[in-house]
Amino acid sequence: MTSAASSVTDWLDHSKIAVLNTKGGVGKTTTAMMLCTAAAKDSRSVELWDADPQGSASEWFYMAEEAGTPFPFQVATVNKITIKRRMSADLAIIDGPPGESSTIQAAVDAADLVLIPTTTSPLDVMRTWKTLETTGDKPTMVVLTSVKLGTKLLDQARAAFEDEGVYVAKSVIPHRESLKQSIGQLPLSMYGYDDLYHEIMTLMTDDYTAHTQAS
Numbered sequence: 001m002t003s004a005a006s007s008v009t010d011w012l013d014h015s016k017i018a019v020l021n022t023k024g025g026v027g028k029t030t031t032a033m034m035l036c037t038a039a040a041k042d043s044r045s046v047e048l049w050d051a052d053p054q055g056s057a058s059e060w061f062y063m064a065e066e067a068g069t070p071f072p073f074q075v076a077t078v079n080k081i082t083i084k085r086r087m088s089a090d091l092a093i094i095d096g097p098p099g100e101s102s103t104i105q106a107a108v109d110a111a112d113l114v115l116i117p118t119t120t121s122p123l124d125v126m127r128t129w130k131t132l133e134t135t136g137d138k139p140t141m142v143v144l145t146s147v148k149l150g151t152k153l154l155d156q157a158r159a160a161f162e163d164e165g166v167y168v169a170k171s172v173i174p175h176r177e178s179l180k181q182s183i184g185q186l187p188l189s190m191y192g193y194d195d196l197y198h199e200i201m202t203l204m205t206d207d208y209t210a211h212t213q214a215s
């Protein structure tokens, strides 16, 4: 029998996190790239799986490499079939495409955890529900991105989800022009994504422990 500690490690070491929202421009690619960076900094073997036919994550990755500041992980292109495969890295973070497509459902099905980034704009919050409807029983977490700290919109967006029982990450990602300007380069700062990464890892470990204790 495996010990609880090594079972937790084993579970965490074969996980897929899908970053999804049918709404475009809400920070999916930025979130996937930054969470992979945070995982690599935490010495985890991690791959970014680019499931967006536009290839924004791959493009950003190769631009940074050409600029001589490579990201500390590898990128692979996946589609709705290959997204099911077992990864060679311990952790795969999937960057989903915008718009409605069968790839989104395939990513939900393949994922251990679905992360749904949205800005706090009421329109983006409203359009995020469509994606939340696709996740079913999968562990799901909304991440508030491009947040103007200290504004009513932040509290309103959080309440809109939490009032309906949707889990919202405690870590929020602030709006930063310098992050916007980091497209094509390795960002110089983590912009709150290291806190989000640790929050996710703690949650996944706690869920696993709760599950094993119940069974």
Ligand SMILES: Nc1ncnc2c1ncn2[C@@H]1O[C@H](COP(=O)(O)OP(=O)(O)OP(=O)(O)O)[C@@H](O)[C@H]1O
Pocket (backbone or CB within 6 Å): 023, 024, 025, 026, 027, 028, 029, 030, 031, 052, 056, 096, 097, 098, 145, 146, 147, 173, 174, 175, 176, 177, 179, 180, 181, 183
């Ligand atoms: N925290 C932030 N602060 C400022 N700008 C941000 C932040 N996060 C993302 N952006 C910017 O918002 C835009 C959209 O981000 P991103 O490409 O990550 O979204 P997306 O959901 O992947 O978009 P798409 O649906 O087109 O794939 C980009 O210009 C990006 O640089």
Ligand SMILES: [Mg+2]
Pocket (backbone or CB within 6 Å): 028, 029, 030, 052, 056, 095, 096
């Ligand atoms: Mg994108």
